[in-house]
Amino acid sequence: MNSLTKFVLLTAVGIAGAVASHMVQAQEPIPAGEVKEGAALYATHCAACHNGDRFGGIGPALLPESIAKLRGEALTTVIAKGRPASQMPAFAGELNEEQIGQLSAYLRSEPAVQPVWGEDEIKATYTLLVDPMSLPNKPVFAGDPLNLFTVVEAGDHHVTILDGDKMEPLTRFESRFALHGGAKYSPDGRFVYLASRDGWVTLYDLYSLQKVAEVRVGLNTRNVAVSDDGRYVMAGNMLPHSLVVMDAKDLKPLRIIPVTGDDGASSRVSAVYTAPPRGSFIVALKDMPEVWEIPYSKPKKPIYPGFVHNYEAGMVEALGVQDRAFALRRIRLEDHLDDFFFDQDYRHLIGASRDGQSGQVVNLNVGRKIADVALDGMPHLGSGITFDWQDRSVLATPHLMEGKISVIDMQDWSTIKVLETMGPGFFMRSHENSPYAWADVFFGPNRDVVHIIDKSTLEIVKTLKPEPGKVAAHVEFDRSGRYALLSIWDDEGAVIVYDAKTLEEIKRLPMSKPVGKYNVYNKITYSAGTSH
Structure with missing residues (x-):
């Protein structure tokens, strides 16, 4: 049994019973009749592009968490008017106002069968578009490759690569639906990694200006982070509650880490960050008062007592890890944190408390809160x-x-x-x-x-x-x-x-x-x- 399979089994045990409780809820109860009528309309008009399970196909996923940003009348507007410069058509000519409302209600309802997205589903989506060994050694354009901008255009779901010397576009390509979490780069700046809200991760080569690989790591993804040694990409998911580690050179999935607490309850991931001086990923959790530190390499200098030892030994019973990387360290806090900031040396994490009235400073070296902040x-x-x-x-x-x-x-x-x-x-x-x-x-x-x-x-x-x-x-x-x-x-x-x-x-x-x-x-x- 390989390491990816081990993690998937642990994910299923720790997560299966908790996914439903963390699905995005509607602002008010949705009448059952509207959901039933909307389901029939979805099967007729939407399933061909978005799949019958609403997980996405040609079009993006249409689960409650996937469309959470379409608040108020935004969702019915998209259904009625479509999306410019995309394959999403306008249905105002086929559906009346009541039917559009029923379809919207169905899309905001929880699916009858809770989504599963594990090893098999991830591997089935993996596509290597270009052999990394065939990529050129130099950029195909003149100019400073480190002064490029990746510009995310949400209006029609495209990305522009902008020359920062001339301030002129080099190229423009279609992206996955609703990129989220910002563009992340390989340490040398050659590759850019893009994550969409519905779980797609894209690897793009800035030298040859082409996509290299894609994989769907979840159904609702927050963001990705790239290790400073250029070996790994980690994605944090809201649905399912997991972290997915990929090979940075080609996005091949390496393992799935379940996001579960000591009591077996699971949590959505708020965000994943790279802490270069620490040689680790820092994971912010939505539903548990914890921050996770997951080392991927030896730190550049000793960070806290036991850090180097933990990495070299690499034995963490909770996850069954027996190799050197990805040994989980839990930093337990008194309160949930909803937003994060790091100082430049990644010694301190500053987090906003869930009540929105204060903040706290966590010293990552000692693993505890050291101060409150008036925020x-x-x-x-x-x-x-x-x-x-x-x-x-x-x-x-x-x-x-x-x-x-x-x-x-x-x-x-x-x-x-x-x-x-x-x-x-x-x-x-x-x-x-x-x-x-x-x-x-x-x-x-x-x-x-x-x-x-x-x-x-x-x-x-x-x-x-x-x-x-x-x-x-x-x-x-x-x-x-x-x-x-x-x-x-x-x-x-x-x-x-x-x-x-x-x-x-x-x-x-x-x-x-x-x-x-x-x-x-x-x-x-x-x-x-x-x-x-």
Whole structure:
């Protein structure tokens, strides 16, 4: 029995009975009659593309968790009007308003048979499109391959590879439905890994500008992380409750790790991160007050007592692991954490408490909470940044529920300053070579503006309104910090290139809802100004 089979068996035991309780619930009970009528409509109009089990086929999965982002009338709008530049047709001419409502109700209902996605299902989806040994040794384009941007366009589900020197697209290709969690790169910056909400992971070669491999690792996936030694990719799933390890060179699945607690209950995965100095993956859990550390190599230096020993011995009875990598370390906490941030050396994890009123600092070396942080208003720590201010490192984070930005001293975890903004924000970005930090106000009536903050004075020095009435969000700098790229989140949107020093607009590139831009160099060097 190989290691992947062992983990699948453990997954089935620990997860099978708990999946249903963690499915996304509808905001109010769905009438049984609507679900029944909707099921018949689905079989007639949808199953051919999305499969009879709703797991996805030509079209994406249509399970409650897969469509959770389509809130309010968004789902019925998609059914009625279809999706531009996709194979999703408009059904307004075939179905009346009542039928569209019934179909929507069915899609938001839990499936009669709980989904299973294990070793057989994963292996059946695996496709190697190009032999990695046949790939060229040099880029097929002129320019700096480390100054490329991967731009995710959610409007029509495409990805643009952008030349960061010329600020011109090199190529554009169709992606899987609803990419999520940002682009992740191999340590040398050559390959980019993309994960979709419905579980597909794509490996793309930035030298030859082509897809190399794809595999579906789950039914609802949060994100992927790449080990800093370039050997592994780990995906974290919401459904089923599992972690999937793949070979980074070709995405071949290596093992499935069940996400279960001591009592046998399972948890959704909030996110997976790579901690390069520690030689490990850090896993954030949604339903258990724990953080997991899973080593994949020896750390660059001793991290905590027993770490090197645990890796070399590699024996963890709970998972049946008998090889050296992936020996699980559980860090048990007093409270669930919903969002995470790491300091630059990955010694501390800062997490937002579930009540949205506070935060806590966990020292990963000793494996326990060491401090509380005043972070009410639901901070978006996953988008926080660090920078130096008056000879100390500070953390700056926007808040999802209040119009403010908190600046925290990372020595004693006290609040240095709270900046008032024009609304709750989602993203912050900066660069080591820039005097400014950029922050959007994604939520609320002023979401078409972006604040520019002077990192030396901690004051808002300018507010931009690049496209009145359209959401402005997600800034990413080029490799040198000379340019800042801002997205207009609209189906007829754009990536706007700014001079990061003068704050003047340089160029505007039309894009279809460019929700994220990820610079290769900034990501592989774990820049303090961007998310990791």
